[in-house]
Amino acid sequence: xxxxxxxxxxxxxxxxxxxxxxxxxxxxxxxxxxxxxxxxxxxxxxxxxxxxxxxxxxxxxxxxxxxxxxxxxxxxxxxxxxxxxxxxxxxxxxxxxxxxxxxxxxxxxxxxxxxxxxxxxxxxxxxxxxxxxxxxxxxxxxxxxxxxxxxxxxxxxxxxxxxxxxxxxxxxxxxxxxxxxxxxxxxxxxxxxxxxxxxxxxxxxxxxxxxxxxxxxxxxxxxxxxxxxxxxxxxxxxxxxxxxxxxxxxxxxxxxxxxxxxxxxxxxxxxxxxxxxxxxxxxxxxxxxxxxxxxxxxxxxxxxxxxxxxxxxxxxxxxxxxxxxxxxxxxxxxxxxxxxxxxxxxxxxxxxxxxxxxxxxxxxxxxxxxxxxxxxxxxxxxxxxxxxxxxxxxxxxxxxxxxxxxxxxxxxxxxxxxxxxxxxxxxxxxxxxxxxxxxxxxxxxxxxxxxxxxxxxxxxxxxxxxxxxxxxxxxxxxxxxxxxxxxxxxxxxxxxxxxxxxxxxxxxxxxxxxxxxxxxxxxxxxxxxxxxxxxxxxxxxxxxxxxxxxxxxxxxxxxxxxxxxxxxxxxxxxxxxxxxxxxxxxxxxxxxxxxxxxxxxxxxxxxxxxxxxxx
Numbered sequence: 001x002x003x004x005x006x007x008x009x010x011x012x013x014x015x016x017x018x019x020x021x022x023x024x025x026x027x028x029x030x031x032x033x034x035x036x037x038x039x040x041x042x043x044x045x046x047x048x049x050x051x052x053x054x055x056x057x058x059x060x061x062x063x064x065x066x067x068x069x070x071x072x073x074x075x076x077x078x079x080x081x082x083x084x085x086x087x088x089x090x091x092x093x094x095x096x097x098x099x100x101x102x103x104x105x106x107x108x109x110x111x112x113x114x115x116x117x118x119x120x121x122x123x124x125x126x127x128x129x130x131x132x133x134x135x136x137x138x139x140x141x142x143x144x145x146x147x148x149x150x151x152x153x154x155x156x157x158x159x160x161x162x163x164x165x166x167x168x169x170x171x172x173x174x175x176x177x178x179x180x181x182x183x184x185x186x187x188x189x190x191x192x193x194x195x196x197x198x199x200x201x202x203x204x205x206x207x208x209x210x211x212x213x214x215x216x217x218x219x220x221x222x223x224x225x226x227x228x229x230x231x232x233x234x235x236x237x238x239x240x241x242x243x244x245x246x247x248x249x250x251x252x253x254x255x256x257x258x259x260x261x262x263x264x265x266x267x268x269x270x271x272x273x274x275x276x277x278x279x280x281x282x283x284x285x286x287x288x289x290x291x292x293x294x295x296x297x298x299x300x301x302x303x304x305x306x307x308x309x310x311x312x313x314x315x316x317x318x319x320x321x322x323x324x325x326x327x328x329x330x331x332x333x334x335x336x337x338x339x340x341x342x343x344x345x346x347x348x349x350x351x352x353x354x355x356x357x358x359x360x361x362x363x364x365x366x367x368x369x370x371x372x373x374x375x376x377x378x379x380x381x382x383x384x385x386x387x388x389x390x391x392x393x394x395x396x397x398x399x400x401x402x403x404x405x406x407x408x409x410x411x412x413x414x415x416x417x418x419x420x421x422x423x424x425x426x427x428x429x430x431x432x433x434x435x436x437x438x439x440x441x442x443x444x445x446x447x448x449x450x451x452x453x454x455x456x457x458x459x460x461x462x463x464x465x466x467x468x469x470x471x472x473x474x475x476x477x478x479x480x481x482x483x484x485x486x487x488x489x490x491x492x493x494x495x496x497x498x499x500x501x502x503x504x505x506x507x508x509x510x511x512x513x514x515x516x517x518x519x520x521x522x523x524x525x526x527x528x529x530x531x532x533x534x535x536x537x538x539x540x541x542x543x544x545x546x547x548x549x550x551x552x553x554x555x556x557x558x559x560x561x562x563x564x565x566x567x568x569x570x571x572x573x574x575x576x577x578x579x580x581x582x583x584x585x586x587x588x589x590x591x592x593x594x595x596x597x598x599x600x601x602x603x604x605x606x607x608x609x610x611x612x613x614x615x
Contacts, residue, residue: 015213021084023214027205028090028260034201035194039098042191046098050194056102057089060109068118083123085113091131091260094195095253095300096138104142108134128307129267135300155192156185157252157290157297163353165291168240171353182243185250196253206259216265218272219279220258222336224249226283230343237344238352254286257299267307273328274310274317280339282306287343291350366462373478380487380576387419387429388487390479394437395471412436414475418454418483425484430454432476442472450476459484488576493594496601498586498608505605509613515555516548517613519606523564524598538565543599545606549614554607557581569599578603586611 015023032054039050062085069079089109096105112134120126156179160167167175176182179190188198196202210217228249235244249255262268262282269278282302289298317328375398382389396411415434420427432446444450444466450473453463457480465473482488504527510518525533525540533540541563548555557578562570571577571593580591586608592600 018082020214021087023209023212024260025087025090027209027214028087028094028195030205031195031198031202031256032090032094034188034198035094035098038188038191038197039194042098049100049102050098052102053096053098053100053105053194054090054093056106057093057109058086060106061085061089061113064110064113065118068114068122085117088112088117088130088134092134094256094260095131095135095193097192098194100138100142104138105134108137108142111137124266126266127310129261129264129303132261132300132303132307136304139300155252156190156247160247160251161290161297164350166234166238166240166347166350166352168238168244168352171355172240172243176243176247182246182250185247193253193256196256199250199255202255202259206255209259209263215259215263216272216275219263219268219275220255222276222279223258223262223283223286224254226280226336226339226343227254227286229340230283230287230347233340233344234347234350237348238350240352248287252290252297253299257303261303262306267310269310269313269317271314271317271328273332274313276332277313277317277335278306278310280335281309284339284342287346291346366464367474367477368460368462369457369477369481369484370459371477371481373474373481376475376478378478378482380482381415383487386422387417388483389415389417389433390482390487391415391434392475392479392482394442394475396437398471409438411438414442414472414479416476416479416483418479420483420486424458426456426458427454427480427483428456430476430480437472437475438469442469444469445472445476454480488580488591493592493597493600495589496592496604497589498584498604498611500604502601502605502608505602507605507609509609511613515550515614516546517610518560519545519547519609520561521545521602521605521609523569523602524596525564527598533565536565540564543569543602543606545603545610547607547610549610552585552611552614554581554584554611557603557607559603564599564602565596569596571596572599572603581607586615 036047036050039046062080065080065083065085066076069076092109092112093105112130116128116130116133117123117126156175159178160175163171163175176185179185180187184190186198186200188201190197206215206220209215210220228245231248232242232245235241238244258279262279269275282305285302285305286298289301317331376392376394378390378392380388381391391413392415394411394414396409397413399405412434413436414432415436417429417431417433418427419429430451432451435443435446437443437445447466450464450466454476457463459481463473463477463480485492505521505523507519507521512518520542523540523543525536525538526542528534541561543559543563544561546556546558546560559573559578562573564570564572577591577593581603584590584607590600590604590607592604
């Protein structure tokens with residue numbers, strides 16, 4: 001007969017395993033109820049998705065374990081009731097954002113249950129926390145699996161991570177204000193994972209579970225204590241104070257991880273001292289990832305890393321616990337102090353951000369569609385009748401404050417499909433077809449309540465910007481303006497007939513003999529009717545064009561050399577403007593660009609000369 005034993009201590013547990021898991025389930029469902037409330041605040045679709053995610057995860061967990069039981073010829077009901085797979089499913093659901101696609105959590109749940117639990121022998125035999133493994137899978141493989149119909153704003157961790165994890169003074173105050181201050185962070189009235197936002201509620205549930213001896217209170221106290229004290233040192237050293245320490249504990253799922261994941265009796269050490277060392281080590285990993293890694297949050301991976309050290313910690317602290325009680329107390333205190341010091345030293349390398357761009361704009365802020373959106377460089381991609389496909393730069397490509405370069409995001413142009421009623425010159429349909437901007441900020445502009453503002457809007461209309469997504473909002477407005485301008489990416493300043501007298505510009509033409517012409521003309525700086533150019537400080541030269549004519553009509557216009565007013569006349573080099581000449585004859589009129597009348601007329605003079613030479 002083979003005898004199996006484990007190292008001391010051998011402690012009697014008042015509650016059965018089933019009772020422990022029932023208490024834990026109830027605690028998790030209380031947190032989930034608050035998560036449903038938060039989802040409902042965003043809208044009914046979010047609430048429905050939060051419920052679908054939970055149902056999907058639980059069903060996948062139960063089916064996976066049932067099939068495992070059948071494969072091993074065990075009683076399915078008995079196996080499931082003693083494997084507690086629903087606990088893993090609930091924890092995993094509470095760790096994901098409310099706008100996650102259900103298929104992603106389904107795949108992650110299967111991997112968590114099958115590969116992180118069942119393959120190791122089932123309940124009580126796994127090395128890593130299964131829910132943490134499932135969430136890591138979502139991070140690694142399903143980071144983009146966000147419903148296009150459900151978008152949320154930035155979380156506190158992603159926001160402060162873009163500022164290098166250190167804000168102080170007025171910048172810290174402004175940052176905290178974006179999320180309701182410390183009170184809002186503790187209550188959880190902001191967007192985040194379904195069950196990780198309300199620190200106060202999680203701690204209340206944790207106190208109850210500790211009182212019922214469902215969890216070991218030493219683990220969350222040590223973990224959160226090290227983060228708080230270490231962050232306090234960091235905050236004081238950079239002028240951020242205790243607010244920074246409170247924020248560090250109240251954000252990023254620290255409380256949730258401390259209460260519901262680090263306390264997992266299967267994956268943490270057997271001894272009390274070992275658990276304290278384990279929790280302190282996890283706290284160091286959390287802050288190391290926050291401060292040094294290219295990740296906005298460190299709780300998840302710190303738990304998995306700490307799980308690796310559980311066997312080593314058990315080996316160090318097993319044996320005669322009572323005999324070495326005093327030494328073990330010293331070891332516990334020493335590990336906490338060393339961990340606090342380590343976090344403090346890591347934080348000393350941080351540099352407070354010089355500025356903080358608030359993610360919120362004042363309530364009711366509006367932008368006129370017929371405003372100046374030149375920085376967004378709206379371009380007509382395709383036109384099908386009165387429907388325009390338009391690409392525009394967003395925040396990540398404009399990057400006025402240098403924030404985007406350190407955010408870790410990959411940016412592209414935003415693309416919109418817009419239909420205009422030609423009779424009223426108002427928008428009848430507005431779609432955000434490709435999102436290339438800041439995830440967590442700009443994607444809220446894909447919601448119907450924002451896009452719906454453009455329906456029936458004209459050039460004289462105004463649009464409310466999305467709070468926290470000003471640049472993406474303006475990129476959409478820039479696209480709307482281009483569509484309402486008939487796909488012409490310039491501000492019209494009137495028209496000029498190509499048959500008008502433009503001799504002032506003294507066009508000089510070279511005929512290439514193949515229907516193409518090289519034309520040079522004077523621009524504003526050389527015409528200079530009001531004497532402004534002489535005092536402007538600019539150096540002027542003749543504008544040069546390469547123009548192709550066929551059958552008395554313009555085929556192409558290329559602005560080959562610009563010698564006019566930088567900042568004004570260079571608007572006439574815009575490709576869309578030059579293309580507006582294609583197909584024109586001497587009987588047609590051409591657009592003038594507002595603010596660049598003389599350069600516009602120089603273009604018209606060059607085209608006129610080429611058309612006249614081709615007759």
